[in-house]
Amino acid sequence: MDKPYNQYGYREPEKEKVQGKVRKRKGLYFVLLLVFLIILAFVVLFYSSLFELEGVELEGLDRIETEEIIRTLRLRRGMNIWEVNTRLIKAHLEDMPLVFSAEVRYRFPRSIVVSIVEKELVALAPYQDKYLELSQDGTLLGIVEGMKEEKPLLTGMDFSQPYIGKVLPVEQNQSFKEILEVLPLMSEEEISILSDFNVSNPLNLVVYTLDGTVIWMGTGDYPEKIRMIPEVLMEIQHREQEPSYIDLRVPHFLSK
Numbered sequence: 001m002d003k004p005y006n007q008y009g010y011r012e013p014e015k016e017k018v019q020g021k022v023r024k025r026k027g028l029y030f031v032l033l034l035v036f037l038i039i040l041a042f043v044v045l046f047y048s049s050l051f052e053l054e055g056v057e058l059e060g061l062d063r064i065e066t067e068e069i070i071r072t073l074r075l076r077r078g079m080n081i082w083e084v085n086t087r088l089i090k091a092h093l094e095d096m097p098l099v100f101s102a103e104v105r106y107r108f109p110r111s112i113v114v115s116i117v118e119k120e121l122v123a124l125a126p127y128q129d130k131y132l133e134l135s136q137d138g139t140l141l142g143i144v145e146g147m148k149e150e151k152p153l154l155t156g157m158d159f160s161q162p163y164i165g166k167v168l169p170v171e172q173n174q175s176f177k178e179i180l181e182v183l184p185l186m187s188e189e190e191i192s193i194l195s196d197f198n199v200s201n202p203l204n205l206v207v208y209t210l211d212g213t214v215i216w217m218g219t220g221d222y223p224e225k226i227r228m229i230p231e232v233l234m235e236i237q238h239r240e241q242e243p244s245y246i247d248l249r250v251p252h253f254l255s256k
Contacts, residue, residue: 050109051081057107060116063141064098069114072096084112097139097165122183123197125154132162136180138170152183152191156200174219175205182222190226193233204249209233218249 054077058069072092075084086104093102093116103115119135124147126132133142134154140162147153157176159168170177176199183191198206205217207226213233217225225248232246 052110053077053079053081053084053112054110055112057111057113058116059114060118063118064096064116068096069093069116073112073114075112081106081108081110081112086112089114097167098141120184121151122180123154124151125157125159127159127162132159134168134180136184138168138177138180140164140166140168150188150191152186152194153196154179154199155196156198156206173199173202175199175202175217178219178222179205182226185223186226190229193230213243214245216245216247216249 053075056070056073056075058066061069073089074092084104084106086106089104090102093099093104093114098118099116100119101117105113105115107113119137119139119141121133121141122136123134124131124144125134127143129145131144131147132140133144133151135141142164143162154176157168157173168176170180179197179199193209195208195210195212198208200206203219205219205222207215207217207229209215209229215229215232228248232248236243236246
């Protein structure tokens with residue numbers, strides 16, 4: 001028996017298409033509403049009191065005063081922790097003369113942690129009746145009354161109006177610049193046999209041992225030349241010589 005003819009049958013597929021579009025539109029509206037609610041919740045949470053800054057934790061401070069760091073941070077209690085630009089603060093801290101490096105991080109929900117690595121003391125320089133504490137890049141770290149035995153002494157420099165944080169003009173004296181860079185690499189044993197480093201002549205660093213022996217170092221290759229000193233002194237003792245100075249400006253040494 002033939003299927004009855006439905007003169008309106010051609011409309012059924014069109015109705016299904018419409019219903020499908022409606023379902024998709026409702027799904028899209030639901031997704032948009034969900035996204036809106038998530039964003040709204042995030043904004044409310046972002047500006048809530050949960051993330052109000054309550055304190056700053058400082059690590060690694062020795063020479064630098066806490067108040068100086070706080071002034072540089074420019075943070076205020078109660079501000080939103082998300083407003084803190086850690087990269088900008090890090091840059092400001094590392095511009096401070098006594099700071100070698102800095103790290104700034106969040107400690108959720110209400111704190112900022114600031115870790116400071118201060119510049120290291122590598123040498124002392126006499127100034128009037130005191131001693132200036134110098135870092136590797138020539139920054140004046142402090143002024144002390146007595147000499148610290150474990151640090152080498154640099155002499156032969158004139159200091160004009162020294163103050164803590166001042167960067168000395170190391171580029172104007174090649175010997176001064178190079179020996180400051182080398183000193184942190186020296187062992188305690190190497191430093192222990194030397195009395196002081198005279199940098200008055202930019203073209204010839206002069207080193208004095210504890211027993212008064214004078215050593216001409218010239219410029220450059222200081223690590224290698226310093227490693228040679230114990231061997232040279234021992235050879236001189238074997239020869240039973242008392243040279244007025246030892247010349248290490250060339251690969252082979254000449255005693256005079």
